[in-house]
Amino acid sequence: GAGVSQSPSNKVTEKGKDVELRCDPISGHTALYWYRQSLGQGLEFLIYFQGNSAPDKSGLPSDRFSAERTGGSVSTLTIQRTQQEDSAVYLCASSHKFITGTGPYNEQFFGPGTRLTVL
């Protein structure tokens, strides 16, 4: 079956431009997570979706970052007025809804990531 897919795989943009990163989760997974992996910061949580709502946006680094999810499926992470420090690999993961105590049933499956380079 299809795993999590992300597009584009690579994105090079100029400072100040807006970018959109897309994530297609595994069919049937209601939970979707965005993480960022950068050299200095490791892997950081950005935002969590359950269905179309985002109950946890605590990891978004600034108001230039936003995300939405439509139809309980595809999610888009938008970065406005990109800065050089936004350069990183943006990873998307999906899982069944997290329920405390249900163990690896809630394993997160990761996509291949989008490598963003801001010049």
Next chain:
Amino acid sequence: AQKITQTQPGMFVQEKEAVTLDCTYDTSDPSYGLFWYKQPSSGEMIFLIYQGSYDQQNATEGRYSLNFQKARKSANLVISASQLGDSAMYFCAMREGDGGTSYGKLTFGQGTILTVHP
């Protein structure tokens, strides 16, 4: 304070030997899960093994086992009979559960690069 600490930036092991990758964690939540992921040079994150905080036995998955010492808050990954294909970055991660508000997000350590020599 770091919630997940991986103190070994890099590790080397000879093919067919065993290697232990260290991970310590910090949480006050009695319910949590510990994960290990492998990230090869291709960049994908591959789930390896899971240990729940209430699990009585150490988790095992093929050549992977997790040495879980709850009192010491450590969750070391043991890879037995290393293979060249095991060369990758390895991440320890924790998921805290507190009745729903954690939402299952993972907190990752800084990772350990494992190199397997022939």
